[in-house]
Amino acid sequence: MQQWLRQTSLRLTIGRMAVVRVLVQAQGPVDAESVLRGMAEQGNSTSLATVYRILKELEQHALVEREWHHNSLGTRSCYLIKLGPQRKRACYFHCDVCGRRRKLAEPALANQLAAAAEHEGYDVRQELVVVSRCAACIKN
Ligand SMILES: [Zn+2]
Missing domain, CATH: 1.10.10.10 (Winged helix-like DNA-binding domain superfamily/Winged helix DNA-binding domain)
Incomplete structure (x- = not known):
């Protein structure tokens, strides 16, 4: 330290x-x-x-x-x-119909997910993507 x-x-x-x-x-x-x-x-x-x-x-x-x-x-x-080199761990909702992406507005949650992954021995190297459906596509 x-x-x-x-x-x-x-x-x-x-x-x-x-x-x-x-x-x-x-x-x-x-x-x-x-x-x-x-x-x-x-x-x-x-x-x-x-x-x-x-x-x-x-x-x-x-x-x-x-x-x-x-x-x-x-x-x-x-x-x-911020210890060591900081990786950006953006988390996105990704619409499975139109492909629209929306960034999760809670950076703490993205970090928590990455920490949980690390706990399981996984290294989150890329952005986290939550496959979901956007409001516009739900309506159609
Ligand atoms: Zn959509």
Whole structure:
């Protein structure tokens, strides 16, 4: 992990290391409040403003990916660590009649599918395609 951070132009500070450690352990997207809690559990007490600042720095250096999560309470930002070379894992709905493609609007879901595939020993090398039927073709 240290080597991975060293490859970037970002200087290794204790705060950044602590944030990265929490994100790696989370193994999925987490919001800033969760990062703050995780840091406190590891004995790194800091402020939410500092967590946001570090997350922004990591995001600017493409070490962290930000996702928008929607629920009944509204929209919140979640952060996902990008370890190693990042492959784009787009997921598409593919109409079996007209061939129309529509990209799945949930990148987290595509990543989950890829992670599930990896768990089974498969390496997802291409885009994920869900064969389905588009609204227009269902009508006809
Ligand atoms: Zn169609």
